[in-house]
Amino acid sequence: MVIEKDDRLILLTNDDGLYAAGLRTLLEVMEEFGKVLLISTTESMSGMSQALTVKIPLRVKLLEENDKHRIYACNGTPTDSVKISVNQLLERTPDWVVSGINHGSNASASVLYSGTMAAAIEGCLYGIDSVGFSLNNSSPTADFSICKKYIRIIMKKLSLKPLPGGICLNVNIPATKKGAIKGIKICRQAKGNWTEEFEKRKDPMGKTYYWLTGVFQNHEPESTDTDEWALTNNFVSVVPVTVDMTAHWYIDELNSRFK
Amino acid sequence: MVIEKDDRLILLTNDDGLYAAGLRTLLEVMEEFGKVLLISTTESMSGMSQALTVKIPLRVKLLEENDKHRIYACNGTPTDSVKISVNQLLERTPDWVVSGINHGSNASASVLYSGTMAAAIEGCLYGIDSVGFSLNNSSPTADFSICKKYIRIIMKKLSLKPLPGGICLNVNIPATKKGAIKGIKICRQAKGNWTEEFEKRKDPMGKTYYWLTGVFQNHEPESTDTDEWALTNNFVSVVPVTVDMTAHWYIDELNSRFK
Numbered sequence A, B: 001m002v003i004e005k006d007d008r009l010i011l012l013t014n015d016d017g018l019y020a021a022g023l024r025t026l027l028e029v030m031e032e033f034g035k036v037l038l039i040s041t042t043e044s045m046s047g048m049s050q051a052l053t054v055k056i057p058l059r060v061k062l063l064e065e066n067d068k069h070r071i072y073a074c075n076g077t078p079t080d081s082v083k084i085s086v087n088q089l090l091e092r093t094p095d096w097v098v099s100g101i102n103h104g105s106n107a108s109a110s111v112l113y114s115g116t117m118a119a120a121i122e123g124c125l126y127g128i129d130s131v132g133f134s135l136n137n138s139s140p141t142a143d144f145s146i147c148k149k150y151i152r153i154i155m156k157k158l159s160l161k162p163l164p165g166g167i168c169l170n171v172n173i174p175a176t177k178k179g180a181i182k183g184i185k186i187c188r189q190a191k192g193n194w195t196e197e198f199e200k201r202k203d204p205m206g207k208t209y210y211w212l213t214g215v216f217q218n219h220e221p222e223s224t225d226t227d228e229w230a231l232t233n234n235f236v237s238v239v240p241v242t243v244d245m246t247a248h249w250y251i252d253e254l255n256s257r258f259k
Helices: A021-030 A078-089 A115-125 A144-160 A227-232 A248-257 B021-030 B078-089 B115-125 B144-160 B227-232 B248-257
Strands: A009-013 A035-040 A060-065 A069-074 A096-103 A129-135 A167-173 A183-186 A192-195 A198-202 A208-212 A215-218 A235-242 B009-013 B035-040 B060-065 B069-074 B096-103 B129-135 B167-173 B183-186 B192-195 B198-202 B208-212 B215-218 B235-242
Touching: A009 A021, A009 A078, A021 A035, A021 A096, A021 A129, A021 A144, A035 A078, A060 A078, A069 A078, A078 A115, A078 B198, A078 B208, A096 A115, A096 A144, A096 A167, A115 A129, A115 A167, A115 A235, A129 A144, A144 A167, A144 A183, A167 A227, A183 B248, A198 B078, A208 B078, A227 A235, A235 B248, A248 B183, A248 B235, B009 B021, B009 B078, B021 B035, B021 B096, B021 B129, B021 B144, B035 B078, B060 B078, B069 B078, B078 B115, B096 B115, B096 B144, B096 B167, B115 B129, B115 B167, B115 B235, B129 B144, B144 B167, B144 B183, B167 B227, B227 B235
Parallel strands: A009 A035, A009 A096, A035 A069, A096 A129, A129 A167, A183 A235, B009 B035, B009 B096, B035 B069, B096 B129, B129 B167, B183 B235
Antiparallel strands: A060 A069, A167 A235, A192 A215, A198 A208, B060 B069, B167 B235, B192 B215, B198 B208
């Protein structure tokens, strides 16, 4: 793959690994927009959040190259993959960092745990326009093709004007039939968390172990401006996500408490 | 350890592991405030962010118990440790989740990668008053005792009035001599990121590998209201951190772009 000066250069990754159907769908759509460096892991990295690999060295391997894309395997997290691509593998800073399509929703508080969104946030920290895509369907036979139309719309909008610094997009697509999606809705992250989170078992030696599990609780199901509401009501949700975690509105009150 | 109805119940963890000096310092101070369940890993979990352990089961082991504390080892991330404590190990929801004292700063964008802060964010998602403490000193001989005075001040303030829902505190303490700290400053997260992030090496088989490294760049060293400025100028920085990553101010403009 030769990257010309006028080519749009796209860095593509995910957290479900190289063999995930959602990644292949996103690759197809991204090739319509530019030259693609795809980097991912052989194993799933779901729930890895913004984790960094610091105890073992990173390795990358070029698996495939043609006129349109270059595909690398990496042993690190999605965040590592973005870092090593920007710093070592790419001839120049990419124009976009695109992540997904995640197998399952990353709406509400999932943005905090998601490796998919972490890759977008990492791109954003480098000042690159970045988007994470997720399909609200964890089934092994999930149909990612319904996402294509909305990915195209969103990336066309993005190509007209860059995002402000420090903001990336968290896009969640409802799991419904083609044609049943009502459109795109700009949203805020719903308030929510997980409950009943562990399954306790005994191993063959009689020792206790736990599997992480849990049920998501939307704390504000009645609010119509959240990503959870949009998904439940068959809208594609787009949340502008900031890398600035400061609760700015609370600074004055906190100041008065410390006076 | 018997937990009476009137006892303040404190969940304590970190990301530097059970044998970290900062954890022991924080345990000492927390025992002044209540009964402590301490849970951590035998190995360091630095840079694990909000990562969840989903591929292997979690195990916990009670290591030590006396009138003031109970100490558990866990094989999971700081986020897992908080989750399993709240869901499985504790008789009731703790009053505080306290994390640290981290060996090194978690100011600016480090909040996104930090396992220490992830534990506080996890507590916050459960609706528990949560604070992460870090000392801006990565030296193996770092003196954590200088932190005690400020931890006491902050936790006493917290005991007077709970934080609003969805907000926890990111406290960073400058690495300076006792008496040289100028006070506590409420701050916002500085804009910044890492550059020059990899060291490329060859293994004995001649194959390339990379160590993650890097230099932090403060994008706004002149701003006096940031955590980075506070640390550089010998103030303890306190940033109110929100679990809501929505860039609320950008929602209207994003809406107009999608019309």
